[in-house]
Amino acid sequence: MAKVIVYPPTSMILSDLVERMGHQALVVPSEVRSRVTAPGIDSPPLNMTPEEPKKGLRYAAVDVPSGVRGRMSLIGPLIEQADAGIISIESGCLTGCSGCARTNELVRLLIKTKGIPVLEVNYPKDEVEARAFVRQIKSFLEGLK
Amino acid sequence: MIRIAELACGAEYSGIQKEIDRAAETVGAKIIYPEVSLDDILDVEKRFGVSVASGDLNLAMARATRIVENPDLADAVIVLTCFRCAEGAIIRSEIGSTSTRILSFLF
Numbered sequence: 726m727a728k729v730i731v732y733p734p735t736s737m738i739l740s741d742l743v744e745r746m747g748h749q750a751l752v753v754p755s756e757v758r759s760r761v762t763a764p765g766i767d768s769p770p771l772n773m774t775p776e777e778p779k780k781g782l783r784y785a786a787v788d789v790p791s792g793v794r795g796r797m798s799l800i801g802p803l804i805e806q807a808d809a810g811i812i813s814i815e816s817g818c819l820t821g822c823s824g825c826a827r828t829n830e831l832v833r834l835l836i837k838t839k840g841i842p843v844l845e846v847n848y849p850k851d852e853v854e855a856r857a858f859v860r861q862i863k864s865f866l867e868g869l870k
Numbered sequence: 871m872i873r874i875a876e877l878a879c880g881a882e883y884s885g886i887q888k889e890i891d892r893a894a895e896t897v898g899a900k901i902i903y904p905e906v907s908l909d910d911i912l913d914v915e916k917r918f919g920v921s922v923a924s925g926d927l928n929l930a931m932a933r934a935t936r937i938v939e940n941p942d943l944a945d946a947v948i949v950l951t952c953f954r955c956a957e958g959a960i961i962r963s964e965i966g967s968t969s970t971r972i973l974s975f976l977f
């Protein structure tokens with residue numbers, strides 16, 4: 726079983742495909758869950774405190790906007806754990822996103838430069854493309870150990 | 871109670887949302903988030919006139935247009951975007967120029 730990071734990192738479609746193929750999907754909701762179920766919620770609802778942008782400095786420079794660094798404190802640890810990645814290109818906000826295009830660019834960059842197997846697929850626009858989309862992802866996931 | 875509409879794209883992720891809530895509480899105000907539909911967000915470029923890539927900025931723009939169309943929704947507006955974000959700065963300044971009841975700030 727491999728740990729697979731999906732992009733967009735909140736995509737239920739991609740995470741479901743990964744789980745169905747017997748791998749572990751690394752997604753933001755699981756990271757948020759660990760925060761909000763931890764004892765002592767300092768800053769509801771996501772429990773993001775002013776400390777989070779500081780933790781994001783591990784992944785982005787100090788002059789990168791604080792919103793990007795805060796988001797990276799959630800997504801960055803997931804990228805570190807990843808054995809493989811699936812990137813859906815031009816998926817739009819409805820597929821699940823972090824809300825910040827600049828964060829999305831950084832996430833894609835870090836996934837690609839990590840040196841792990843990465844599959845880039847175009848988000849499908851019709852049923853034929855959707856079938857090809859699933860087939861490509863299935864084939865990629867079957868090749869992972 | 872004073873209703874302050876918050877239009878922001880990353881206040882939660884920047885870890886300052888609690889401070890905003892606390893500041894509103896100290897002046898007896900309540901932070902509100904105007905309801906918008908999915909179509910409002912997807913079509914916001916046509917009504918606002920600017921196209922940006924970030925989903926949360928599109929949401930902020932959709933909320934801004936909703937308040938402009940229905941001024942009774944809020945008594946005041948606070949617009950917040952990240953410091954050093956170019957597209958955030960453009961949207962912040964555009965929203966900030968629509969009314970005098972708007973406080974524009976960056977974090």
